[in-house]
Amino acid sequence: MTRTKVSQLIKAMESELERSMSRLRAPRHPRPYYISYLVRDIETYNVWARYGALYQDRREHKRVCYADVRVGSYRYDHTSKGGLGEQSEESESYEIVDLPIENNLDSFRFCLWRLTDAKFRDAVSRYHGKRSRDVSYLDQYRGLPSFEKLSPSIDIAPLHKFELDEEAWRQYVKKASIIFKKFPEIKNSFVEFSAELVTKIFISSEGVQRVWQEPVYSLNTYFWYHTKRLDQDYSIVHHVAKSRELPSLSQLRRDIQEKIAQFKEVEDGDEMTSFAGPVLLSPKAAGLFLHEVVGHRLEGSRLLSESEGRTFKDKVSQKIMHRDLSIYDDPTLKTFEGKSLIAHYPFDDEGTRAERAPLVERGILKGFLTTRSPIEKQEHSSNGHARNHSDERPISRMANLIVKSHSSHTWEDLKAELIVEIKRQKVPYGMILLDVEGGETETEAYNFQAFLGQIAVAVKVFPNGREKYVRGVDFVGTPLSSLLHIIAVGNEHVVDNGYCGAESGTIAVSTVAPAILLSNLELQAKNPSKVTQYAMPLPWFESQEEEIPRTGTYRRKTARGRAKKKA
DSSP states (O other): HHHHHHHHHHHHHHHHHHHHHHHHHOOOOEEEEEEEEEEEEEEEEEEEEEETEEEEEEEEEEEEEEEEEEEESSSBOOOOGGGTTTTOSSGGGGOEEEOSSSOEEEEHHHHHHHHHHHHHHHHHHHHHHHHHHHHSSSOOOTOOOSSSOOOEEEEEEEOOOOOOOOOHHHHHHHHHHHHHGTTTTTEEEEEEOOOOOOOOEEEESSSEEEEEEEEEEEEEEEEEESSSSSSSEEEEEEEHHHHHGSSOOOHHHHHHHHHHHHHHHHSEEEOOOOOOEEEEEEEHHHHHIIIIIIIGGGGGGGGGTBBBBBBBOOOTTSSSSSEEEEEETTTTTTTTTTEEEEOOOOTTTTOOOOOEEEEEEETEEEBBBOOOSOOOOOOOOSSSEEOOSSSOOOOOOOOEEEEEEEOBHHHHHHHHHHHHHHHHOOOOEEEEEEEEOOOOOOOOOSSSSOOOEEEEEEEOOTTOOOOEEEEEEEEEEOHHHHHHHHHEEEEEEEEEEEEEEEEEEEEEEEEEEEEEEEEEEEEOOOOOOOOOSSSSSGGGTTOOOOOSSSSSSHHHHHHHOOOOOOO
């Protein structure tokens, strides 16, 4: 995306925006007081291979637009519930967000015209619906303004071309994927490389213009470890903002072999049953835990919806967790201790400049992630955390969630503390959660305020220090109770780049966290696999005997798996 092409698009966007603000109206209905366009120019490359052969080699280019048309006034418009209730695939605008990838300005303006009109009609309908509800139902947020106004400003960041050595990555994934032929336990696998450069162009009727880019490079190594005693999908995933941070071919091969060797030990471990007791979370597991337990509940948009649980709404200035923990979210950070953070951005998807948001200081709750939808009557100022994926309304979302430790405890110190806690509670063993797959949480008021974390690798620790792997375990719990059980914090921070799905779509997130020790956390057994063994071995292991089940139906996992971080 060149500066010249961007300038052409901005002029076309300005023309259509000015025309819409002056002429878009319907008799006896509210007029637009604010319009903005967020154009995403998305260039991607994807290549993946299995057992030394390419299955896909594709480069794509597309453009989409999110249009925000607001009717009424900054004081009172058609939006409600912090925007959480406006995500619908049934709306007309959902189908017409695509733009031409060529700078044919007439075609480009046609798409903006059509999308703006659809958004206007939807906004008018929602406005009247909101006014009608106000007659019969009490809105406890009626006194809050609907939207924060920004001052005019123009910020255009330097632009970079989307350049890759595609042939080098073809050879990389082909050579990396061959290694799985060595392992009869692996019944399916692939190695996938993808790169994405998103150029964002934002303009609004307030005179705000922003242009910036968000690059992500991903390497996903998937395998299915499938034997009689262990059925485990796993992905070694790397998401980075700089391609040079991805592992070399030799390093990836070592990582694959080490992980498969670990799963062989897990296969010989104990089968998990229900458990509640002392648990030590590795930094990655702790990051997932705090992302689900705290992060989503500090998204300010959720405070504006009566259908949300609003766990921490009235707890500002109160202690909610261990004093050795502080949390802030800072989208302006590009790196942490030399590692890139993929959730970095200079402006959010409402055009607001990104800011560091203090959330927890020494265990005391300090604030929330906010958008331009005020969560207080006066002196509201967005800290730039409004984000969306496509046509969803942007809501407050985590970006670079930094969990800072004020402790000097090493990993070995925490393991020693775990054994002390096991003995103090007089339980047969404690647990260490070493690796995680993903997680999810419920924040709605009508549902249970609970969370779940999917664990890939866990270890039992006995009072004498002996350790043994366990198979099939997840952690579960409720937020306030779980936070109060944190008794110690590690001093080493680990970066975990991934993706999070919520009401406004799936977006990049980065979590930096230390290990944490809990005096009590509940674990549950995973739903056991019902997939039978294959009737025959893989073709290159034909000479090796493999027991064939006498009965049963053979259901094969042949679909290409993808790693997803739920939230």
